[in-house]
Every structure is written in C-alpha cells, then in structure tokens.
Amino acid sequence: xxxxxxxxxxxxxxxxxxxxxxxxxxxxxxxxxxxxxxxxxxxxxxxxxxxxxxxxxxxxxxxxxxxxxxxxxxxxxxxxxxxxxxxxxxxxxxxxxxxxxxxxxxxxxxxxxxxxxxxxxxxxxxxxxxxxxxxxxxxxxxxxxxxxxxxxxxxxxxxxxxxxxxxxxxxxxxxxxxxxxxxxxxxxxxxxxxxxxxxxxxxxxxxxxxxxxxxxxxxxxxxxxxxxxxxxxxxxxxxxxxxxxxxxxxxxxxxxxxxxxxxxxxxxxxxxxxxxxxxxxxxxxxxxxxxxxxxxxxxxxxxxxxxxxxxx
Amino acid sequence: xxxxxxxxxxxxxxxxxxxxxxxxxxxxxxxxxxxxxxxxxxxxxxxxxxxxxxxxxxxxxxxxxxxxxxxxxxxxxxxxxxxxxxxxxxxxxxxxxxxxxxxxxxxxxxxxxxxxxxxxxxxxxxxxxxxxxxxxxxxxxxxxxxxxxxxxxxxxxxxxxxxxxxxxxxxxxxxxxxxxxxxxxxxxxxxxxxxxxxxxxxxxxxxxxxxxxxxxxxxxxxxxxxxxxxxxxxxxxxxxxxxxxxxxxxxxxxxxxxxxxxxxxxxxxxxxxxxxxxxxxxxxxxxxxxxxx
Amino acid sequence: xxxxxxxxxxxxxxxxxxxxxxxxxxxxxxxxxxxxxxxxxxxxxxxxxxxxxxxxxxxxxxxxxxxxxxxxxxxxxxxxxxxxxxxxxxxxxxxxxxxxxxxxxxxxxxxxxxxxxxxxxxxxxxxxxxxxxxxxxxxxxxxxxxxxxxxxxxxxxxxxxxxxxxxxxxxxxxxxxxxxxxxxxxxxxxxxxxxxxxxxxxxxxxxxxxxxxxxxxxxxxxxxxxxxxxxxxxxxxxxxxxxxxxxxxxxxxxxxxxxxxxxxxxxxxxxxxxxxxxxxxxxxxxxxxxxxxxxxxxxxxxxxxxxxxxxxxxxxxxxxxxxxxxxxxxxxxxxxxxxxxxxx
Numbered sequence: 001x002x003x004x005x006x007x008x009x010x011x012x013x014x015x016x017x018x019x020x021x022x023x024x025x026x027x028x029x030x031x032x033x034x035x036x037x038x039x040x041x042x043x044x045x046x047x048x049x050x051x052x053x054x055x056x057x058x059x060x061x062x063x064x065x066x067x068x069x070x071x072x073x074x075x076x077x078x079x080x081x082x083x084x085x086x087x088x089x090x091x092x093x094x095x096x097x098x099x100x101x102x103x104x105x106x107x108x109x110x111x112x113x114x115x116x117x118x119x120x121x122x123x124x125x126x127x128x129x130x131x132x133x134x135x136x137x138x139x140x141x142x143x144x145x146x147x148x149x150x151x152x153x154x155x156x157x158x159x160x161x162x163x164x165x166x167x168x169x170x171x172x173x174x175x176x177x178x179x180x181x182x183x184x185x186x187x188x189x190x191x192x193x194x195x196x197x198x199x200x201x202x203x204x205x206x207x208x209x210x211x212x213x214x215x216x217x218x219x220x221x222x223x224x225x226x227x228x229x230x231x232x233x234x235x236x237x238x239x240x241x242x243x244x245x246x247x248x249x250x251x252x253x254x255x256x257x258x259x260x261x262x263x264x265x266x267x268x269x270x271x272x273x274x275x276x277x278x279x280x281x282x283x284x285x286x287x288x289x290x291x292x293x294x295x296x297x298x299x300x301x302x303x304x305x306x307x308x309x310x311x312x
Numbered sequence: 313x314x315x316x317x318x319x320x321x322x323x324x325x326x327x328x329x330x331x332x333x334x335x336x337x338x339x340x341x342x343x344x345x346x347x348x349x350x351x352x353x354x355x356x357x358x359x360x361x362x363x364x365x366x367x368x369x370x371x372x373x374x375x376x377x378x379x380x381x382x383x384x385x386x387x388x389x390x391x392x393x394x395x396x397x398x399x400x401x402x403x404x405x406x407x408x409x410x411x412x413x414x415x416x417x418x419x420x421x422x423x424x425x426x427x428x429x430x431x432x433x434x435x436x437x438x439x440x441x442x443x444x445x446x447x448x449x450x451x452x453x454x455x456x457x458x459x460x461x462x463x464x465x466x467x468x469x470x471x472x473x474x475x476x477x478x479x480x481x482x483x484x485x486x487x488x489x490x491x492x493x494x495x496x497x498x499x500x501x502x503x504x505x506x507x508x509x510x511x512x513x514x515x516x517x518x519x520x521x522x523x524x525x526x527x528x529x530x531x532x533x534x535x536x537x538x539x540x541x542x543x544x545x546x547x548x549x550x551x552x553x554x555x556x557x558x559x560x561x562x563x564x565x566x567x568x569x570x571x572x573x574x575x576x577x578x579x580x581x582x583x584x585x586x587x588x589x590x591x592x593x594x595x596x597x598x599x600x601x602x603x604x605x
Numbered sequence: 606x607x608x609x610x611x612x613x614x615x616x617x618x619x620x621x622x623x624x625x626x627x628x629x630x631x632x633x634x635x636x637x638x639x640x641x642x643x644x645x646x647x648x649x650x651x652x653x654x655x656x657x658x659x660x661x662x663x664x665x666x667x668x669x670x671x672x673x674x675x676x677x678x679x680x681x682x683x684x685x686x687x688x689x690x691x692x693x694x695x696x697x698x699x700x701x702x703x704x705x706x707x708x709x710x711x712x713x714x715x716x717x718x719x720x721x722x723x724x725x726x727x728x729x730x731x732x733x734x735x736x737x738x739x740x741x742x743x744x745x746x747x748x749x750x751x752x753x754x755x756x757x758x759x760x761x762x763x764x765x766x767x768x769x770x771x772x773x774x775x776x777x778x779x780x781x782x783x784x785x786x787x788x789x790x791x792x793x794x795x796x797x798x799x800x801x802x803x804x805x806x807x808x809x810x811x812x813x814x815x816x817x818x819x820x821x822x823x824x825x826x827x828x829x830x831x832x833x834x835x836x837x838x839x840x841x842x843x844x845x846x847x848x849x850x851x852x853x854x855x856x857x858x859x860x861x862x863x864x865x866x867x868x869x870x871x872x873x874x875x876x877x878x879x880x881x882x883x884x885x886x887x888x889x890x891x892x893x894x895x896x897x898x899x900x901x902x903x904x905x906x907x908x909x910x911x912x913x914x915x916x917x918x919x920x921x922x923x924x925x926x927x928x929x930x931x932x933x934x935x936x937x938x939x940x941x942x943x944x945x946x947x948x949x
Contacts, residue, residue, distance in 0.1 A: 054854055086856035094854075100847045102866050104873070104945055114855040145945045161851075445643055445933055447884035449891050450925040453906065457913045458654055530767065537769050538892060542910060556772060560896065565775050566794060568783040577772035584767035 001071050003201040004030040004053070004090075004169055010064035011048050011057065013274075019062065020275040022048040024225035026065075027301075030169070035195055035202045037216030037233060039209050039248065041271050045225040046205050050171045053203075054086050070168065087114045090169040091162035093155075093191075095177060101146040101154065108142025111161045120165040131160040135190060152183035159191065163198075170195065171203045176211055188215050209248050213237035221245045224272050224282035228306045241305045243287050281307070331597050338593025344586035348579075352400040359394050377571050384571035386555070387562035395550045396575055402551035403583065406467055407533040413471025414532065415478055415525050422482025423509050423517065427490065437483070443476035449538065456544040463546045470535050478524055482517055489516050519598040526591035530584045537580050552576040633938065640934045647926045651919050652695050656688065699923055706909075706917045713920040716905060723797055724901030726813075728890055731821050735828035736879060742829070743836025743875070748863050750841055759837065765830035771892035774823040778896065781819060792819050795898035820897040827889050831882060836875045843871040873944055880936035884929050 006028045012019035023045040030036045038046045051057050052067055055074060067074045069090055077085065091114075094100045102110055111131060112124050121127035129139035135156040146154060155175060162170055172191060176184045192215050195202045206212055212219050213233055220230040221242065229242040240246045269286045272278060278285055284294040289309050299306050332338055377384045383393040425436035452473050459465040489495070495512055503511075539545055540553025547554070555576040559565065564572040683691070700714040709716055742762070746755040765773075784790030793816050798804055802812045843849075844867060852862045894903030902921060909917035941947045 056850060056854055083856040083858065086854055088856070092851075092854050094847070094851055097847065100851060102848045102852070102870070104870055105866075113852075113857075117856055147946050442643055442646055445884075445926075445930060446647065447887045447925050447929045449888035450906065450922040453891075453910055454651075454654065454918060454922045457910065457915075457918060458657070534767070534769060538771070538888070541769070541771055541892065542895075542907065544910075553769075556769070556775070560771075560775065565778050565896075566783060568779055568785050570776070570779050570785050573772070573775045573779060577769060577776065580769055580772065581764060581767045585764055588763060588767055 002029045002068075003032045003034075003070065004028075004203070005068040006049070006052075006065070007068065008065040009049065009052060009067055011045070011052060012062045012064075013058075014060040014062065015275070017275060021225055021277070022061075022274050023052070024277075026222075026225075026227055028220055028227065028230070030201045030203060032168070032201050033196065033199050034218070035192060035204055035216045037212035037219040038203060038205045038222060039207065039212050039219055040222035041207055043271050043274065044222040045274075046222050047173055049222075050092070050173050050203065050205055053090055053169070053171050054092065055082060056092075084118065087162075087167065088118045088120065088165045089167055090171065091165070091167040093158050093162045093170060093172040093175050095155075095158075095174050098146060098154070101157065103146055106143050106145055107149070107157045108144075111142070111157065111164055114161070114164050118165050127164070131163055134163065134194070135160045136186075151179055152187065155179060155183075155187050156190070159187070159194075163194065166198070167200065169201045169203070171205070173205045174207070175204070176206065176208070184211070191215070209237060221248065224277050225274065226282065226306065227301060228283065230301075230304045241310045242307050243289055243309075244283050328597065332593060335593045335596065337589045338596075341586040341589030341593065344582055345590065348400055348404065348583055348586070351397055352404050355397040355401055359397055383575050384569070386572055387558060387564065392555075392572060392575060395555060396552070396579060399550045399552045399555055399576065400579065402463070402549050403533055403536060403553070403580070406463060406470070406536045406545075406551065407529050407583075410467045410470035410474065410532045410536065411525060411529045413467060414474035414528060415521065417471065418475035418478030419482050419514075419517070419521060421475065422479040423486050423513055425479065426483040426486025427505065427509050427513065436479075440476050440479045440483070443473070444480065448473050448535065452535065452539055453542065453544065456539060461544055461546060463549060466536060466539060466545045469539070469544075470532055474528060474532055474535065478521070478528060481520065481524055485517050485520055486513050489513055523591055523594035523598055526587055526594055530587035530591065533580065533584050533587070552580050632941070636934060636937050640930050643930055644927065647923060647930075648696060648699060651699070651923055652692055655915055655919070700920055706914055709914075709917075713916050716917065717902065717920060717924060720900060720902045720905045722901075723899060724890060724894070724903060727817060727820055727824065727894070727899060727901060728886060730817070731824035731828055732879075732886060734821070734825045735832055738825070739829035739832030740836045740872075740875065743833040744840060744863070744868055744871075746833070747837035747840030747871070748844070748867070750837075755837075758833065762830040762833050765826055766834065768827065769892075770823060770827040770889045771896045773826065774820065774893050774896040777819050777823055792816075795896075797900055816899075820893050820899050823893050823897075824886075824889055828886060831885060832875070832879055835878045836871065839871040839875045840867060843867050846870070873940065876943075877936045877940050880932050880939065883932040887925050887929065 006026050009023055009026045010021065011023040012021050014020075026045075026049055028036065038049065040046045048057065048061075052063055053069070053074065055063075055077075057063065063075050065075070069085065074082065074085065101107065108125075108128050111128050115121050115124050115127055125142075128142055132139050132141060137153060137156055137160070141149070141153075146157075149157065158175070162172075170191075175191065176187060179187060188211065191202065191204070194200070204212060204216055209219075213236070216233040218230065219233045219236045220227045221236065221244065222228065223244050229236065229240070229245045231241075236245060237249055240249045272282060272285075278295070280293075280295040280297055281287070281290070281299045284290040287294065291309070293308060297308075299308055383391070383396065386392055386395065421436050421440060425433050425440065427433075452469050455469045455472065456465060459469065490513065495508060498508060498512060536545070536551065537553035537556070540549075540551045541557045541560070543557055545551060545554060553576075556573065559569070559572040559576075686694075700717065701712055706713050706716055742758050746752075746758045749755060778794065779785050780788050780790075782790045782792045782794045793799065795816075797816050798809065798813050799816075803809045804813060846867075849862055849866055852866045853859075857865070890901070891903035891906050893899070894901045895907040898904065902924065905917065906921045906925075908914070909921060912918075
C-alpha cells in the first residue's frame with residue numbers, strides 16, 4: 001500500500017469563460033521513505049496538485065479523480081475528518097516568505113498551534129524545543145517574531161512546523177526558491193535527512209531540476225497540467241527522454257539562477273495559458289521534434305514518457 | 313493634442329465607460345446624481361421666485377403634506393417641496409465650488425510638496441499635517457465667525473478645511489511617479505520644474521484625483537449642511553442645511569412636524585450617498601490596487 | 606534526532622540586539638515634540654486670527670450683545686495693550702486670558718469645567734458602544750465579502766455615513782420623543798436631567814440615563830458606520846495574506862482562522878484609525894448636543910457661536926484641538942506598543 005497515490009486527478013477552476021483546467025489527469029505514487037520530485041515551470045499545475053493533498057484549493061476549484069492518503073480518499077472525506085487529517089497525517093512546507101507566517105505571533109506559538117489542535121504531545125513547550133533543535137535552531141528562538149529571522153531561519157521554522165505532529169507525508173512546495181546557495185544546501189540536507197530518519201514520504205516541488213536531481217529518488221516532470229515524464233531522479237537528469245525534460249535538463253540550471261524559472265534556455269515561447277491549451281500534445285508549439293501527428297491526437301503516458309516520438 | 317492622442321483618449325474613455333456601466337452601485341449613484349442635477353438646473357425655470365418669498369407664502373404654517381403642498385409647509389407657510397428644489401441648487405453649487413477650491417489647493421500643494429525637496433517642501437508638508445490633525449468643525453466655526461455669514465465665505469471656509477486630505481494623497485502619488493525613469497530622462501533633456509509637474513506628474517495623478525474629488529464632494533456637502541445648520545451660511549439661502557436649521561429653531565421638532573425635517577435630510581443622504589457610490593466605483597476602476605487607501 | 610545541528614553552524618545570528626532604551630525615548634520624544642509644535646501653532650493661530658480683521662477688535666467682541674459701561678471699559682483696557690503683551694498673556698494661560706466670556710460674563714475656564722463631564726459621558730459611552738458593534742459588523746462583513754450580510758451591512762453603514770448626524774437626532778426626537786407614525790413618544794425632548802431631580806441618587810442616574818438614550822443612540826449609529834467600514838476594509842486586505850492558508854492547512858476551522866489569525870492582524874490599523882477619527886467624533890458631538898440640548902462642550906460651542914462669544918469660541922476650539930492632538934499622539938504610541946514589528 002503506497003503512502004500517497006494520485007489517481008487521475010484533475011483540477012478545473014471555474015471562471016467567467018468556462019472551466020480552466022489546471023491539472024489534467026495526473027497519476028503518481030509515493031512510497032514511505034521515498035522522495036518524489038515534481039518539476040516544471042510556473043503554471044504547469046504542480047503547486048495546484050500539491051494543494052489537492054490537503055484540499056487547500058479555493059472554492060471555485062473542481063477536483064476530479066482520487067487522492068489516496070494511506071488508502072483513504074482525501075477528496076471525498078468529510079470536513080471534520082479532513083481537518084483532523086490535515087497536518088497530523090500530511091503537512092506542507094510552504095515557502096518561508098515573510099508573510100507566510102503570522103507577523104504578530106511568536107514562532108513558538110505558531111509551531112505549537114497544530115500540536116495543541118491535534119493534541120499530539122502532552123508537554124507542548126518541550127516538543128517545540130525539540131522541533132527547533134531538529135532543524136538546527138536554538139530553542140530560545142521560540143519567542144522570536146518572524147520579522148526577526150532571516151529567510152533561511154524562517155524556512156527552517158516552516159520545516160519544524162510541518163514536522164510538529166509527526167506526519168507520514170511532507171509536501172514541500174518550492175522550499176528553496178529565494179534562498180541563497182549555502183542556505184539552500186543546508187535546508188535540502190535537513191529535509192532529506194529527516195525524511196530518511198523518520199521514515200516519512202516526501203513530495204518535493206521545484207522548478208529547479210538541479211535541486212531535484214540531487215535530493216529525490218524519483219522525479220515527475222509536469223507540463224500544462226500533465227505528467228510528461230517520470231523516472232528515477234538520476235536517469236531523468238542524465239538521460240532525459242521527453243523533449244521538454246531535455247530542454248529543462250539541458251539548460252544546466254545553476255542553483256538560484258532566475259533565468260531557469262521562466263523558460264528553458266533554447267526553448268522559444270512560453271508555457272500555454274491553462275485556458276488555452278493546444279490540441280494534441282500540449283508541448284508541440286515549442287517542440288523541436290514535433291510532427292503533424294503531434295497536433296491532433298492526445299498522447300498517453302507510455303513507459304514513463306508522454307511523447308510519440310520517443311522510442312521504447 | 314495630436315490626433316493619435318485624441319483617438320487614444322476617446323478609446324480609453326469608451327473602455328472606461330463600458331466597465332463603469334457594469335458597476336451596479338456606481339450606476340445607482342450616477343442616476344441619483346443626474347436626477348438632482350436636473351432638479352437644480354430646472355428649478356429656477358419651473359418654479360416661480362415667489363415660492364421663496366416669505367411675505368407671499370399663503371399656506372398654513374407647519375401644515376402636513378396635502379395635495380397643494382406635497383411635502384407640507386414650513387414655519388412661514390411656504391411650500392416645502394419647492395424650497396427643497398431650490399435648496400438643491402445651493403447645496404450642489406456650494407458643494408462643487410468648495411470642492412474645486414479644495415482640490416486646486418490640495419493638488420497644487422501635493423504636487424509641489426512631492427516634487428520639491430528642501431525647506432519649502434517641509435513647510436508644505438507641515439501645513440498639510442496641521443490641517444489634517446485639527447478637527448474640522450471647530451476650525452470651520454472659528455473661520456466662519458471671523459469671515460461672516462455668506463455663501464462665498466462658506467465656500468472659502470470649507471475649501472480651506474478640506475484640502476489637506478487630497479494634498480497628502482497627491483504628494484504620495486507624486487513621490488511614486490517621480491521615481492519612474494521617464495521623469496529622470498525628461499530632466500536630462502532639460503525639462504524645468506513647471507514642465508515636469510504639469511506635463512508629467514499631473515496627467516498621471518489625474519485619475520486618482522478624479523476618484524478622490526468625487527468622494528470629497530460627498531464630504532463637502534455634509535460639511536456645508538452642517539455649517540448651514542449652525543447658522544454660518546447665508547441666512548436667506550434655503551440650502552438643505554439651512555432648512556434644517558429653520559426646522560430646529562422654529563420648533564418643528566416639538567411640534568412633530570416630520571415633513572419639515574425628513575425630506576431635507578433624505579435629500580442630503582441621497583446626494584452624499586450617490587457621490588460616495590460613484591467615488592468608490594471610480595476607485596475600483598481606476599485604482600484596483602488601492603494606492604488611494 | 607539532532608544529527609543536523611551542524612547545519613546551524615555558519616549562519617550569522619541576525620536577530621537585532623534589542624534597541625537601547627535611549628533610542629526608544631528618542632522616538633517617543635520626537636513624537637511628543639511634534640505634538641507640541643502642532644499645539645503651538647494652534648495657540649498662535651487662535652490668537653492672531655481674531656486680531657487679523659481690520660477695524661476695532663472690540664466690534665467683534667461685542668457684536669450683538671449689549672454690555673454695560675464697566676464691562677466695555679474692561680474690555681477696552683485688555684484690548685488696548687500692545688499685541689505682544691496680549692499674546693504673552695494669552696499664552697501663559699489660554700483658558701484664562703483675562704477676558705471673560707462675553708455671553709455669560711463668567712471666566713471661560715469655569716464654563717468649560719462645568720460642561721466637560723456631560724460631554725465625556727455622552728461621547729465616551731457612544732465611542733465604546735460604536736467600537737464594539739462597529740468592529741463586530743466589520744469583521745463579519747469583511748470575512749465574507751459579497752455575502753448577504755456584507756451587502757446589507759455595507760449598504761446600511763454607507764447610508765449612515767452619508768447622514769448628517771443632527772438630522773438623525775432630530776428624526777429620533779420626533780419619532781421617539783414627540784411621537785409619530787404611531788410610535789409613542791417615550792423619551793425626553795432634551796437636556797441631561799429632568800429639572801428638580803437629584804443626580805447623586807441612583808434614581809437620578811437612571812433619569813440621566815433616560816435622557817442619554819436618544820443622543821447616545823444617534824452618536825453610536827454615526828460612529829459605528831465609520832468604524833465598521835474601516836474594520837471591514839482592513840479585514841478584506843488581511844484575507845489575502847499567505848499565513849492564513851497555512852493556518853487552514855494546519856486543520857483550523859474557518860472561524861478560528863479568522864479569530865486567531867486574521868482579526869488580530871486586522872485590528873491593529875483599525876484601532877489606530879479609531880483614535881485618529883476623534884476629529885470626526887468631535888464634529889458629531891457639537892451638533893448632536895445642540896439638537897438634544899445636552900449641556901456639554903458641544904452645546905457650549907454652539908452657544909458661543911450664536912453670540913458670537915469670542916473668548917469662549919477660542920477656548921473651545923483650543924480644547925478640541927488639544928484633545929485631537931493628544932488622541933493622535935496616543936494612536937502613534939499605541940501602535941508602537943502593540944505591533945511587535947515596531948516594538949522590537
């Protein structure tokens with residue numbers, strides 16, 4: 001039994017012009033002790049997919065398919081059950097931006113909040129101190145306010161917070177964007193070490209293939225709401241098969257390089273607006289090896305690759 | 313202005329109007345305003361001057377609504393509905409005039425305070441802050457007492473006490489506009505202070521000024537009503553505030569003559585609400601990110 | 606579980622050392638100084654405005670009132686002194702500059718002393734009630750913008766905000782005091798107490814309370830419109846913040862997210878704005894006290910206006926200005942205390 005399983009998950013946002021598909025049928029597995037990376041540019045749907053894990057999407061989002069956490073479908077859970085599952089079974093590490101934390105509450109209180117809510121520890125203060133130590137912050141920092149911490153420290157607070165109720169699964173959404181290189185390396189080491197030590201599963205989301213290549217066991221590459229390639233991390237990084245993955249990997253992304261965020265070097269154009277996805281293979285307008293067939297039939301995921309031009 | 317510029321501005325206005333039309337609150341406000349403006353314009357044409365003349369009033373004093381006097385009579389027997397119509401002219405005129413005074417002073421001070429550095433700008437900012445702190449009504453009362461009761465003085469007093477809010481807003485906008493590169497380039501090209509302020513800053517500041525003006529009119533009309541109620545306006549002009557003053561001083565309240573008190577107030581509420589709705593709609597359209605907050 | 610403590614090595618501790626108390630004093634001192642300068646300008650303005658008119662200043666002081674020869678002589682003596690001397694006398698004690706109230710022929714500070722408490726009672730009650738109700742409405746409306754509650758309450762508060770407060774007072778008087786539209790008039794028509802009733806007994810207090818109902822209701826309605834609009838706008842802005850999504854992800858119910866996270870943050874600017882709107886509060890007080898003949902500073906201002914009683918007008922203007930300046934100062938200092946971002 002997998003820890004997390006996406007089964008043909010779709011997400012459509014309601015809008016004045018009709019439903020806009022942000023996620024178009026994603027099927028993925030995450031096992032315990034495993035780190036799955038999800039790669040892609042802004043707008044490919046990876047963050048939306050992550051939000052479905054705890055049903056954190058806004059009200060105008062219609063979710064389809066199934067999302068099984070320990071074999072229970074999160075998408076059809078009752079609210080009360082969902083709220084008890086949130087954080088206690090799966091937690092999210094958000095980007096540690098200044099406003100991701102409540103500016104007028106001490107970080108100790110914010111870490112303690114889910115502990116108190118889910119009643120997962122008797123001595124809350126001791127648990128908070130333990131969590132802070134686990135992420136390499138002195139316990140005395142519990143009284144500090146978010147604006148008194150650096151970006152790297154705030155990111156660690158986010159991680160400590162996510163671990164607070166000892167969840168089985170962690171979803172880390174771009175945890176390293178906006179961090180400088182040294183801090184980024186420390187944070188990644190911290191995350192992966194904790195996952196291994198505590199036997200959790202982790203989904204790591206990033207636009208930076210370099211980061212994913214070094215920390216994940218497997219990687220799924222997303223484009224325009226679909227998975228276009230999956231495989232072992234090093235395989236994807238060293239021998240990408242899908243033309244899009246090739247462009248991503250070939251860009252030789254330097255960690256922290258802002259250019260990698262917008263378009264792979266050498267690929268013309270921009271990713272399609274979700275309300276206006278090309279027919280057939282969504283990538284064909286920018287694909288260097290596209291042929292006529294690519295513009296009509298939709299392509300299935302075969303052997304981990306969604307491309308008709310790639311041999312078995 | 314070149315043809316291209318004129319066409320572009322017409323197209324921009326067309327787009328603006330299409331958006332505005334869909335704002336229900338804004339349209340409601342606009343319709344109410346149009347109604348009152350029409351009343352103000354048509355009043356001297358359709359209503360004989362005699363309606364204002366106390367000596368020619370032949371209604372019963374403090375009479376309730378009837379066919380002949382749809383809104384009843386005042387303490388001298390004049391028809392209230394006619395008085396109200398005339399009052400529309402005064403309230404709207406004073407409102408708009410005083411707002412113009414306030415906007416001109418406020419915009420000028422705001423742009424200058426934002427554009428210039430140095431002691432002059434400090435003085436302007438200090439004056440703006442001072443006028444912002446001092447409570448409106450006590451200051452207006454003191455000024456009006458010194459100047460004497462007349463419509464012109466009322467306009468001046470309200471203008472003087474209302475410009476500071478606009479000035480602060482415009483100054484903030486000027487500061488942010490002047491950080492843009494094209495201002496630096498214009499300076500490098502030799503643009504003088506006057507040219508920069510009027511040709512670059514002012515056009516960019518105008519949309520905000522428009523929204524702010526409309527909201528200011530709302531406040532100004534309330535101020536005028538209050539000052540007239542206190543007896544500081546022209547005693548002969550039947551502005552809505554003055555009507556309420558008459559009602560109060562002549563004992564309409566203790567007689568229960570609600571027709572004397574209710575209508576002028578409702579007119580004020582409607583007009584002020586209308587300007588507020590229009591102003592808020594303008595803000596939503598012209599400044600969705602809330603720079604005016 | 607501490608194998609990654611070494612990850613903490615190498616990162617400099619960026620917590621700023623707590624500010625030395627000297628600089629806290631400097632900031633507070635700066636604000637107080639600015640308040641004093643503002644006040645100084647008020648005093649100067651107050652004095653010179655009335656001396657700016659051409660002609661004999663005595664005309665302004667005696668406009669419309671008949672004064673006996675002795676009073677006139679005294680007035681002339683005071684006004685004939687050199688301007689600088691008059692100004693210094695004024696500055697020394699603005700509330701007792703040697704010229705009595707021309708309408709009441711009593712020292713100005715005496716009149717003010719009598720009228721302060723009724724105003725404080727009325728305004729204080731109205732402000733407290735309006736804050737509680739207004740903030741509650743603002744929170745409910747701002748948390749779910751576009752909901753039926755929001756549309757109704759915002760429409761109502763906007764209408765209240767567009768209303769002249771004295772008109773509302775007059776209408777309340779007509780309906781609830783005189784009786785109209787089928788409603789009996791149960792409340793007194795004005796004043797603070799029925800003549801002859803002893804205000805030091807509990808029954809006397811009830812009598813005062815009975816007189817206070819209508820004016821207080823009027824003011825409360827007007828003030829709460831302002832406060833609720835401010836709170837609503839503040840909460841609408843706060844809703845967009847990311848930390849609320851985090852709170853939801855932790856499993857908090859919507860109500861708790863609102864109460865424990867959004868509202869405390871949104872309250873900060875609201876409270877400051879409530880303090881800053883004291884000027885608006887004062888304006889309402891003057892006209893409402895007039896309508897209800899409530900013997901406070903507002904009514905005093907109106908009576909001074911009717912004269913015009915210049916010394917009294919100057920004194921009330923000064924007093925109101927002081928109150929507003931102090932309120933502004935308190936607002937700034939309060940914000941510095943309750944916002945941890947500023948505090949450190």
